[in-house]
Amino acid sequence: MSVTIAQLRAFTAVVDHSSFSAAAGALGISQSAVSHAISSLEKELRQQVLSRKNGVCLTSLGELLIPRARTVLATVDALEASVREQSGEASGVVRLAAVPTVCQGLLPELLQLWNARLPHVDVQVYEGDDEELPDWLESGLVDAAILVDPMEPQPGSRWLGSDDFRALIRKDHPLVGEAEIPLAELLEDGLISSTGGCEEQVRRIHELAGIRYTATQRVRELGTLLSLVRQGIGVGIMPSLGQAMLPEELVLLPLVPRLQRDLVLTGPQGMPWHPLTDALIEALRDWAALQLSAR
Structure with a gap:
């Protein structure tokens, strides 16, 4: 079996965007290239991973494959980021999840800071609810997350502050x-x-x-x-x-x-952290301006 990284990227992009054309736009390739990648993946596996009836959805094999594909791609992305990091400059894409109130009330300030300190890092934001974020993090859908009241923050996590309920x-x-x-x-x-x-x-x-x-x-x-x-x-x-x-x-x-x-910026428990997650946290190390409780 010779499954390629390009095939897995096309597969996860179609799943994430529920569309071949949207996946093509996200990957910066043609729709025919995405279709070819999925077809060649299914030919290699000798089964369909996507059903094209009434929209795009996962088959039973696709359901089994998607978390593993995300894990593989997260590892490859982390490897590529590590190589770039050795050149002395952090660059690449890091996927960050947060709940809506954090996306609206805190992330604009954080993104502005990261843009200034990590100009070659593209932070892609995924908005979800409290229950979704840990699953997204552990499945590899995202590389990092701002979790609410995590039970056991991971070593290396960054406490961002607290706010109260009103x-x-x-x-x-x-x-x-x-x-x-x-x-x-x-x-x-x-x-x-x-x-x-x-x-x-x-x-x-x-x-x-x-x-x-x-x-x-x-x-x-x-x-x-x-x-x-x-x-x-x-x-x-x-x-x-x-x-x-x-x-x-x-x-x-x-x-x-x-x-x-409490709001905590962290990576996953079950796999090595993406190097750019560490870069995001490092960029906040000397940032003492966060005073959420006073907002």
Whole structure:
């Protein structure tokens, strides 16, 4: 069997973009080149890895192959980055995952810093929820991630800071003038909870208050949560970094009980780190400007 790196790159690109044409654009090659790479891969394996019926989706063999393909490509990318690093200049692509509030409230500042200090490193951002990020990291879909409250941070990880959870209400809400809002009073208007992120911490806040967790509405996307609160359907709880996502009708106010979350930049547990992950962390070593708790 002679599976090539080019075939695996084409395969993972089609899976990631759900399209041959989009994969071609991402790889900077023609669509026919992507199709040829997939066809030659399937010929080598003597089975299909992708089904072309009703869009592009993985076959059973494809499901088995994709995590292994990601592991192989992550290793090859790391090898190439190590070779470039020996020349004295960090360069290449590193894939970084983060939750939406971090993507909106923290990453623009980090990207600006990395662009200045690592001009030849292309940081590609993958936005996901709390539950997706560890799986993406360990499967090789991404090289690094900013995790929320990791159980056991890996050696070499970088703590970026903390932010706290706050009450999300309309600016015309009766409690808007309060210095802080007790959870029990906030819940009188009905809690809208986002299952796509931070629900574990919201449950913890209820435990600290001795209040049973009950959501009148449960949605996946933070954008849906913001929209419903803006329409006056209920209230919400979200991290203070979410300030960057708010429409002008909404406000975040201190919540009691107070709960913080820690944000940690790290690599995977099950495989060697991409050298550029170490480069991102090293670029933050003397950066003392992060004061998330004061935002």
